[in-house]
Amino acid sequence: MSRPREDRADGTGPPVRSGAAARHTEDPSVGPARHLGVVRRTPGWLKIGTAVVSVLLVGVIAFGAYWAVRLQGNLTTxxxxxxxxxxxxxxxxxxxxxxxxxxxxxxxxxxxxxxxxxxxxxxxxxxxxxxxxxxxxxxxxxxxxxxxxxxxxxxxxxxxxxxxxxxxxxxxxxxxxxxxxxxxxxxxxxxxxxxxxxxxxxxxxxxxxxxxxxxxxxGVQVCVSDAVYDPDSKLRLPKGTSTVQGEQALSFVRTRHAFGDGGDLGRIKAQQGFLSSLTRKIKDxxxxxxxxxxxxxxxxxxxxxxxxxxxxxxxxxxxxxxxxxxxxxxxxxxxxxxxxxxxxxxxxxxxxxxxxxxxxxxxxxxxxxxxxxxxxxxxxxxxASPSAEPTASAAAPAYDKTLQPVTVANGSGVPARTQEILQALTAGGFTQHGQLTARPVATTAVYYGAGFADVAADVAALLGVPAAQVLPAAGVAGVQVYVGTDFAGGVPAATTGAAPVQLPSDIVNQTAGDTVCQQANPALITR
Known part of the structure; x- marks a missing residue:
């Protein structure tokens, strides 16, 4: 039986001790007897451990918040x-x-x-x-x-x-x-x-x-074929593999003359080589x-x-x-x-x-x-590119065929094909046309510039070129029929939209898994 609580203005009372505990001692500072069900104290080591974990947790959160704020503050948009x-x-x-x-x-x-x-x-x-x-x-x-x-x-x-x-x-x-x-x-x-x-x-x-x-x-490892010095970028490297960082790394990616023939394409290959090496290092x-x-x-x-x-x-x-x-x-x-x-x-x-x-x-x-x-x-x-593969319009075109510029680039290897195709274009109403010198290619394509997708579709339909081979090209004014060896006679060899895409065999300079030595510009090789 427990003692009644004392009424307090704030609604609280003193801790209630059991009657059994009271019988053991009248001293309120003494807790309950051990044989009556001990209330265990928290071990000291656990208190310390809990405190340490709490501090670490707060530290991690603060660290993460610090970096999030710092990195976010670095950004410019x-x-x-x-x-x-x-x-x-x-x-x-x-x-x-x-x-x-x-x-x-x-x-x-x-x-x-x-x-x-x-x-x-x-x-x-x-x-x-x-x-x-x-x-x-x-x-x-x-x-x-x-x-x-x-x-x-x-x-x-x-x-x-x-x-x-x-x-x-x-x-x-x-x-x-x-x-x-x-x-x-x-x-x-x-x-x-x-x-x-x-x-x-x-x-x-x-x-x-x-x-x-x-x-x-x-640092990032780079390789050059010969010792090279570019006075403009101040890049100086010995033959073989070197590790570049800081100012030297910047000189490597900035140099316009140290590699290849001293032009921009040599610099691009060097930049790609640098990024390839950087990718490997970060992953390794x-x-x-x-x-x-x-x-x-x-x-x-x-x-x-x-x-x-x-x-x-x-x-x-x-x-x-x-x-x-x-x-x-x-x-x-x-x-x-x-x-x-x-x-x-x-x-x-x-x-x-x-x-x-x-x-x-x-x-x-x-x-x-x-x-x-x-x-x-x-x-x-x-x-992503709805105009990449246009189809011929069923209705009459909403343009004047006689005003549309169409050129023929003959890469079929058969010179006579140029005139044959020009005649076919004229018969189809496309009378404003010309011809271009072209390198041999395997597959015929119809390329078009901005605003000429519908014209290209109709030209392709006229000549029997599949829609999958009608492509936009930023460097083309109007429409260009690039004749391939598949169009050496008759109509182009039949293809479908699922046909393999034609790509130059050397389109990929390198992958990040390749270690490539940059060819030094002969004019800047040092001995």
């Missing part, structure tokens, strides 16, 4: 486009196929002032490195497609989102100038127009990013599964990174990074857009056809560039 409209919805950054345009800016602001004055990089600067990172939905393949800075392209009309200033479309302009007036979004719009894809995100880094990233991973060192290393790399990169608004959160960046950690390095394909010296300026480049259009068609169809004969990924999105 910009608009994804400069006036274009997306026909596709937003992608799931963890599970969908994703294209990210990676840019290297030549801006001389802030930490980059040592590489020249601000006047050396007008407006928003130039994208002296431009690569399209294409990640498959199943996370088994990555294509890294480089666009030479000297490539002449058509830039669409762009609007600067900061000033609302509109800039007119330009023709035959170096691709690295696409962002100089209206910002990064204009570079995105230009690549979208060029490839027929719709880029989901972009990342732009400056000179300092390469230095800090290479330092964060402890277990960096992607080491939080401490990943935080160091993330800090180095984000401090020098501008990204689009849709990518501008640390969880999103981590989701994208997580997709890359298990990819086979042999399925990371480094590609350069096929080019030839430009007709308007031999010091510049233009896209080589049909190879360039074949590359972009393969990418739209989500083809594995390391194995073009493999079945496309089931999660490919054929709707």
């Amino acid at each position: 910009a608009s994804l486009g400069a006036g274009s409209t997306k026909s596709e919805g937003a992608v799931n950054d963890s599970t969908d196929r994703m294209q990210i345009l990676v840019l290297g800016s030549d801006t001389r602001d802030g930490k980059n002032a040592q590489y020249g004055s601000v006047d050396d990089a007008t407006g928003y600067g130039h994208s002296d490195v431009m690569m399209l990172l294409d990640i498959s939905a199943d996370n088994k393949r990555v294509n890294v497609v480089s666009f030479p800075r000297d490539l002449l392209v058509d830039i669409p009309k762009c609007k600067d989102p900061k000033t609302n200033t509109e800039y007119p479309a330009q023709k035959g302009v170096m691709i690295n100038a696409a962002m100089s007036e209206a910002g990064i979004g204009c570079a995105v719009d230009t690549v979208n127009k060029l490839t027929g894809l719709e880029i989901d995100h972009f990342m732009m880094a400056d000179f300092n990013a390469v230095k800090e990233l290479s330092n964060a991973v402890g 060192d277990g960096t992607l599964s080491n939080p401490a290393r990943m935080l160091g790399i993330a800090d180095a990169v984000t401090k020098n990174l501008t990204i689009d608004d849709g990518l501008a959160s640390i969880p999103t960046l981590l989701a994208v990074g997580n997709r890359l950690k298990n990819i086979d390095v042999g399925k990371v394909a480094f590609v350069a857009v096929p080019t030839v010296p430009a007709e308007s300026d031999p010091n510049r480049l233009q896209m080589a056809e049909p190879a360039a259009s074949q590359l972009f068609a393969a990418m739209r169809k989500n083809i594995d560039l390391t194995d073009p004969k493999a079945a496309p990924d089931a999660s490919a999105e054929p709707g």
